[in-house]
Every structure is written in structure tokens, then in C-alpha cells.
Amino acid sequence: MTVLHPTGVNHLALSTRDMKTQLTFWSDVMGCAVKALYWMHGVEDTFHGFVELSGESYIAFVQHPDNAGEITLGVTHAGNAAGPVTAGTMQHVALHADSFDDLLALRDRIRAKGVQVMGPIDHGMLQSIYFGGPEGLALEVTTGSDIPANQWIDPEVVDLCGISDAELDALKNPEPYASQGGGVAQPNRDAWPNATLLPVERHDATMAIPDEVAWERLSETTPPVRTESGPA
Incomplete structure (x- = not known):
């Protein structure tokens, strides 16, 4: 059994009010090719752009009409x-x-x-x-x-963070996990009440959607097509 964890950042999504300027900076200055620029799925009047760091890692931008500029x-x-x-x-x-x-x-x-x-x-x-x-x-x-964790974990800082010796050992050695094949049921949010995507009522309603229903009804595998009334 191995430790299961994410292996990198697929994309970091940043807010923007000026998609062209951001894409130009990241392409011209940083040398990152633009790979996607399209209407964001399910979000009205919002653009989504991606520049490539590698085939498995991107910087993304979200230009929403209500993004604050200050x-x-x-x-x-x-x-x-x-x-x-x-x-x-x-x-x-x-x-x-x-x-x-x-x-x-x-x-x-x-x-x-x-x-x-x-x-x-x-x-x-x-x-x-x-x-x-x-x-x-x-x-x-x-x-x-x-x-090298043994060199870069400072006991004084560990103590100031309120982390015990046992907790530090657990943090340095995450438990291995055997895949359940996607069969673990949605838990309630009591363990991590602040880990919410939306205001609480909307979050609870969203997380109550069965996995198979979310896959069937919310998946979008092609860029939306803009129509007179908005993205189709």
C-alpha cells in the first residue's frame, strides 16, 4: 500500500479583469503557450484561459464581469x-x-x-x-x-503552531490509503465545516447531488458556443 496524494498542480486559476494582458504576459514574457481560451462552462459572460507550464501543469485565468479591480x-x-x-x-x-x-x-x-x-x-x-x-x-x-524535512522543520516554529510531537510525526508520514474504487459515500461537513465551496445552503445542496447525476448532467466536454442569448 502506498501513500496516495496529488502529484502536482494541474492548474492554478487566477482572477483577471484583462485576459489579453495576462495571456500576453505569460506567453511573451514567460514563454508559456496559450492552450485554451473559451466561455467558461456554466458561468454567464465569463472567459477561461489556460497557458501551459508543462503537459500536466497550467496557469489559468478567469475573467468574470464582476471581478473587482481594486x-x-x-x-x-x-x-x-x-x-x-x-x-x-x-x-x-x-x-x-x-x-x-x-x-x-x-x-x-x-x-x-x-x-x-x-x-x-x-x-x-x-x-x-x-x-x-x-x-x-x-x-x-x-x-x-x-x-530534507529533518533540516527544514524548526522545533520552535512547530511549537508556536501548536503541533505536538505525535502530530508532527503524523504530518510527516501521511497514512497510506487503499483505493475504494470511487465507492466512498459523501460525508457530512462536520469534520471540516469551513471547507466549503459556496454559501452553506448552496454548498449543502450541491454536495447532495449524487455523483452519477453530477457526472451525467454537469459534465461539459467541448467549449460552449456563444449565441445571442449567451453561451449555449
Whole structure:
């Protein structure tokens, strides 16, 4: 039996009010090919765009007509990799480079496109460069892998987080899990009452939809076609 867990980030979805500017930045400055740009399934007047980091990893953008445009540092955006921001929001995103040489080459590319870059900085377990993207994005490119936990888990910080020795051991060694073939029933939300997608009543109604009904009725496998009345 092996430890079952996600193996990477398939896509990080970011809010935007200017899809063209974001896609241009990520294609021209970062070198990421645009792979999708379409009406978002089931969301009125909303665009969805994807740029490719690799065949299994993307940066996505959602342009909703009601996306707010005001940036408040410390609330909506951190502004940099060390700034405060509202809990549950993205503090910054770090993209992976395969080697230190690739990190420097990416710095050259980004600077050549007119974007200022700070670094590299050696953090021990990884090395990073830092820069800003459109609409206040705090961005990093880093190289490094296989973090040695025994070196980088600080007992003082563990204690300040209220984590006991037993809890730390469990966090470092997740329980293995044997697949049930998709047969586990939907639990109630008592264990994680704050892990909700929607306002509570709508969340409960959504999560009550049987799995097979959600698959049958909510799946959309082709881009919607725009009509006079909206996406079809």
C-alpha cells in the first residue's frame, strides 16, 4: 500500500479583469503557450484561459464581469513574497525551473522583455528570482527539489503552531490509503465545516447531488458556443 496524494498542480486559476494582458504576459514574457481560451462552462459572460507550464501543469485565468479591480496590499494582494494578505488567498506563486542555469536563462528572458527581476537568492533548499506580473501578481521562479524535512522543520516554529510531537510525526508520514474504487459515500461537513465551496445552503445542496447525476448532467466536454442569448 502506498501513500496516495496529488502529484502536482494541474492548474492554478487566477482572477483577471484583462485576459489579453495576462495571456500576453505569460506567453511573451514567460514563454508559456496559450492552450485554451473559451466561455467558461456554466458561468454567464465569463472567459477561461489556460497557458501551459508543462503537459500536466497550467496557469489559468478567469475573467468574470464582476471581478473587482481594486488592489489593496495586505488584503487582496501581498505585493511581494513576504507581505501579509487575507487568509485563504494566494500569497505568491513560485514556478519551477529544472536547473540553476535554466533559472538564470529565465531571468534573462524576463528582463529582456522589460520586466525587472530581483535575484537569484539562495534559500538553501531552493534558489529563487522574484518579479511582479500584471494586476499585482507576486511571482517567483525557483529551482530545487527533495526538501530534507529533518533540516527544514524548526522545533520552535512547530511549537508556536501548536503541533505536538505525535502530530508532527503524523504530518510527516501521511497514512497510506487503499483505493475504494470511487465507492466512498459523501460525508457530512462536520469534520471540516469551513471547507466549503459556496454559501452553506448552496454548498449543502450541491454536495447532495449524487455523483452519477453530477457526472451525467454537469459534465461539459467541448467549449460552449456563444449565441445571442449567451453561451449555449
